[in-house]
Amino acid sequence: MSTHPTLRGFATISYWSDDMEAAKAWYSDLLGITPYFERLGPDGQLAYAEFRVGDYQHELGLIDRRFAPAQPTSGPGGAIMYWHVDDIEATLSQLKSMGAKEYEPLVHRGEGFITASVTDPFGNVLGIMYNAHYLEMLNSRSQG
Structure with a gap:
């Protein structure tokens, strides 16, 4: 039995984008840093970019919307x-x-x-x- 709480802390938050290069540029401008990690998709286009943010170096990941779960919403999530x-x-x-x-x-x-x-x-x-x-x-x- 674990002595740790079930939810131990924030690990990564993922934001979706139809235009990964624009999203990467926007968040780079906002954060004042560039992603420390990037991954290309099967088509050779940017599919994922990840930033380390803040006092605890939490992860903010940008993901090409093509890889979003199968139940998309028409507006912001809950x-x-x-x-x-x-x-x-x-x-x-x-x-x-x-x-x-x-x-x-x-x-x-x-x-x-x-x-x-x-x-x-x-x-x-x-x-x-x-x-x-x-x-x-x-x-x-x-x-x-």
Whole structure:
């Protein structure tokens, strides 16, 4: 029997795109880095690009929509993964200036917790959050 919790932590989030080169360029611009890993599909075109992001080097993967599961949706999905950001208003403004569309405006969810989300130019929901708990955990790990 495992002594670890079932869900041990965020590993990878995947975003889909019909135009992989455009998605790779957009996310490279947003993140200020290029993918550390890329894979071509059977046709020789870019099928997957992966970035290492943030304090814990989480994985953000871009996948050619041709390889999406067989049950596509006509709009954004139901789950939203929120990335911690230090300045949520500036980040939301930056995303919108890059062509992302507001999905949910800034919502104050209690002291130290603010969320917002956008739909990127490729149809994926990108959540952002100022999260005081994230900063507390990060600080406690750096002191331990």
